[in-house]
Amino acid sequence: MMKYFFSICITIVLMTNTVFAQEKAITHKVEKGETIVQIALKYNVTPFDIYQLNPDVQNGLKPNSVLLIPSKSTNKVTSLPAKVNAKAITHLVTPKETLYGIEKQYGISDDELKKANPFLENDGLKIGQTLVIPVKNKTVNTAVAAVAVAQEKVIYHDVLPKETKYSISRKYGITIAELEKRNPEIVTGLPIGYRLIIKGSVPKAAKVLEQLEVKKEDAIQKPLKEKTEIVYTTYEVQPKETLYSLSKTFGLTQEEFIALNPELKDGVEIGMILKVPSKMSALQEDKKEYTALSKKISLGKRKKMVLLLPFNIARVEGDTINSTSNRLKKDKFLNMTLDFYAGALMAIDSAKVLGLPIDVEIYDSEETKNGSNVAAIIRNNNLSTANALIGPFYQSNAETAAQLLSERNIPVISPLSKDVGNPFNNLYQTIPANEVIKNAMFDYMRAHNGNIMAVVDRKKESIVKYIKEYQKDVPFVAFKENGSVSTESLKSMLVKDRMNYVVMETGNTWMIKTTISAMVSSMSGYQVQLVILESNETLDTDEIKFLNLTKLKLMYPSVTRDNDSAEAAIFDKEFRKINNIYPSDFATRGFDVTFDTMMRLVQDKTFEETVNAAATKQVENKFEYYKKPDGGYTNKGVFIMYYDTDLTLKEAN
Template sequence: MFKRIIYLVILVFTTTVLAQSYTKHTVAKGETIVLIAQKYKVTPFDIYKLNPDAKNGVQPNMILLIPKNDTSNTKPIITSKNKGVIHEVLAGETAYSIAKKYGVTVEELHDWNPEIGNALPLGYKLMIQGVTKTSLKKPVVKEQQSQKDTDLYTVVEGDTKYSLAKKFGITIEELELQNPIIKEGLPLGTQLNISKKDNPNRITEELKPNSQSSDLFEYKVKSGDTLYSLTHLFNLSESALIALNPSLKEGVQEGMVLKVPANILLTKESKNKNKDLTKTLSTQSRKKLALFLPFNVSKIENDSLTSIGERLKKDKFLNLTLDFYSGALMAIDSAKVLGINVDVKVFDSEETKNTTNALNIIASENFTNVDAVIGPFYQVNVEKVATALENKNIPVISPLSKDEGRSVSNLYQSMPQNETIRKAMFEYMHAKNGSIIAVIDPKKGALKQYIHDNQKEVKIVGFSDKGFVSDSIKKYLVKDRMNYVILGSEKTGTVLAFVKALQIFMKDYKVQMVILEPNETLDFEEIDLNSLTKLKLMYPSTTRDNDTEEAQQFEIAYKKKNRIFPNQYAVRGFDVTFDTLLRMSQSSSLQESLEQDATEQVEGKFDYAKRISGGYTNNGIYILYYDEDLTIKQAQ
């Protein structure tokens, strides 16, 4: 580890110091960001990039950093042949709402105003080409032609009604309505009629941000929508959708506007699952990757009292960063062996939870030809970087944060979020046609509310003053079906009683123990490991135990180079960096690979899905269980 620190310090101190490319401006009374931008011949967005706090307003005597004007980044000249209008951005307006107003696309808006992002500064003046004031009218919405054609599908081994309904984007009821023959069962070889569904990408055209809440989007009901189809489309229970839209109690009407959660994911069913990208490399063109990692070297330089060795003992964040970096270096070496044609540049993001120097680096460095960015680490900071690079459409990959955060169109959350992890576990249990029971501690109010709102079919076992009663579980158990029993408590006494009760039930029922999140109580000596293996304890995880030859080779190579086996952050650094390098080296674009290809690396899975509100989330989850041979296996 010490050698790596020395290498890092040498690396950082021998790089060229970035030249400052900005001037300081003291805000005068009555000045606004727009006036200051006009004075220096830059855009308000340029000022906001260097001064994020200015988005909350400016005060007299406030010091602002003003970037030097770059004539290579100016707006296109508007000639008499390109008639247009100037639109001044009002409060609450977005690129989407303005494009809609003038009947143009967001892409065209960005083409005419290349310096903007989706977060438009108040008062900013946009050029709208090909439009005159007299020609303004309501945009015409083209009706989508309904397709009533059907496809044929032959039932194969492993298919269930749930999996088929999910695969084709319909409900089980709709599947049975189209194929009455399967109401009593799903025989192998049966040919099913499947109504063609709209492309999920079209859904984004039906949605727009809700002005009253950043957590909601609006969806306009189209012809053919039903309450069943809407609940499936948005992956919401009927009661949850009605709670957001009380008017649905009177029925679904074409043209009505519904509020839906902004974190809804649009999954492409045609995605290439677990694709080996090493077999489809395209190395003709040279690509560029930038890494923002929080070495915080200036902090080390300015601390003359603490040696590097002492800092390593105390600074956990520095250790985490160095471990991640060591894994990233392994990924870069592996890419070179494969002949991948990528230039990698590493920057010190100098970050805390709420601040980063990355924006200054972006302002002073030329990021025009950068193909992808990994980092910074903290969610707030990676969102700032994504926003700064959004107008260039450069993918920014968040390597570690699980926070949901803001929606930025070019931001890819590589760490699955907690909501996604829970959802994956329930989808697995449903796909197995299991009966689901949950024993939830009264203190786990959020978990109980989640199940109540989103998993209506789950039976929740109540607690008495003395805890839960095993008979409360037994009355919900079903013969001849797997009974998945969820433990939602960390109290040692409750856990012991829970495990003992399930072992008794195993004599007469099929029972499997499930947890939705890590539970430290299960690691205590009082909890017998053999009992957990007998119950085949099952849980969702963002990582897997990988004992393949490739994984072992990675560990050996890492230990040889670093004299220590890789920890979770080193493996994460390798996985995220190597996955990105492989995707950058395909015949398709990086964005296309991120959307279309699901991949697996040493420990992690990368299966990105688009969020309706913007950006992408990783759905790569493993369902694991304790086997009786004391190993952890993937559930099939």
């Protein structure tokens, strides 16, 4: 990961600034009859700057009250030269840029650039600076140049009750036409709570969210179904099926199955025609519908979201052996943190574009597996006023945060831990547990009326135990005396006119080859598909023919998906434009977790209510939360992926 991100981390965490940082302020005592516009002009700031530091004054000024005024000394007109070029354009300094490169890009000399930006002589070039780029042969006075610089800064306004387009445009000295041009969504109305862009332009990188979240017509949240209607169909009993296996397959108790089919009281017979739920509709009654959360901002106060990320800056600064660059090369945990952070910044930037009323604070959790500084951070920074907290990374530290914030039921989102841990009602596990992942695979196979069998190496004790405990009706393919797979046993379990799913769990090359060979040779008379429950490195070796895996449409459950959609391509492109690299899995997860949390915070209901009502799908991750019996929430958002015959990886329907 680049030094650029690390320098940002140090700046943000040591100063404990919010992402929407405020400038150093001075004070002003309000005189009788004064207006916000008059005060803003007096200090060379905008009314929005004053509202940012003094949100209460949006309801009116009170004589003798004291306002905080942001210091704008660095942007005063007097700091600019007497004359600069007309129609000056601006340039935002990004990582790795140099004066020479910028000057070459715009075809200007070093002297011309420094005359337009005198602070460069003393401060030098810094990331995030806005430079005035002169256009040759035309000049204008400094006031025009100052306006050109000011217009680059984005100024927002949150619509309050009883406000109108006229009152807002008058407040900021613009026309209604200008207001509507910057905010085309308000042409037909002015929703309370909507964040308007008053001045400035939105960063292109952040616009990716307009593509990623939902299409324009889906911006309003779709109503969820109260209950899935159960549709019934008929099913013919196959050899070796029992009342127990049938009830498991269709998600019914044996009593419910007999109630639907009274003839089963006398036993199950091959060829019987039974009434069953169509496509497992009964099983999926409680499953949440995946939907786009509304972009319409809810009424009420601004929300506060906190990120606790393990930068461990004190440890890095105290490392006298390794330089920062060497540390970045060696420390995988730090790189993972910085990647996650880079993705989170993309989400925060995107939230600004959508006008989400959220303030963000980021702290160094200073954590290891055995401890953290979480308790002190929460206590010293009054984080009990937050609306949601993302992090820490380690399960035990996330539990500490959840416990400290449980009294106010503040959601603590655990972003990376796979551990089940102790239950806290306000703890949300974003990584599905191993059993949840496996269950999702079996649920999928049963939902498609599959005939399931298992080829499991005896060394895979955990898988054997799991199937015997949770998938009791799934038979195991027999082994020969020499320990090899019995192809006769496997083929005897195959059933006509149904998909036969062979769950294979082994790292033994010969066992894999034997299983695949038996399945391929059966394809002429049966529908067969190969399934694995866990990552299997042996399948990636040259000894296993990839073509056979695609023939059998190798299928597996996954927490993430390889998203090749146009929207995902936009995300990758914009991330690379900002960071000079493509996003890692941790970077994409940082984006997905952060953006999903922010969108849930601004809905017209509590965070917990959105979790209970809707499941979401972001760039690479799903968020389908369910309340655990012992407390807290677990994510059951799992993708079912398979290799298609065209050699591509796809998501199964």
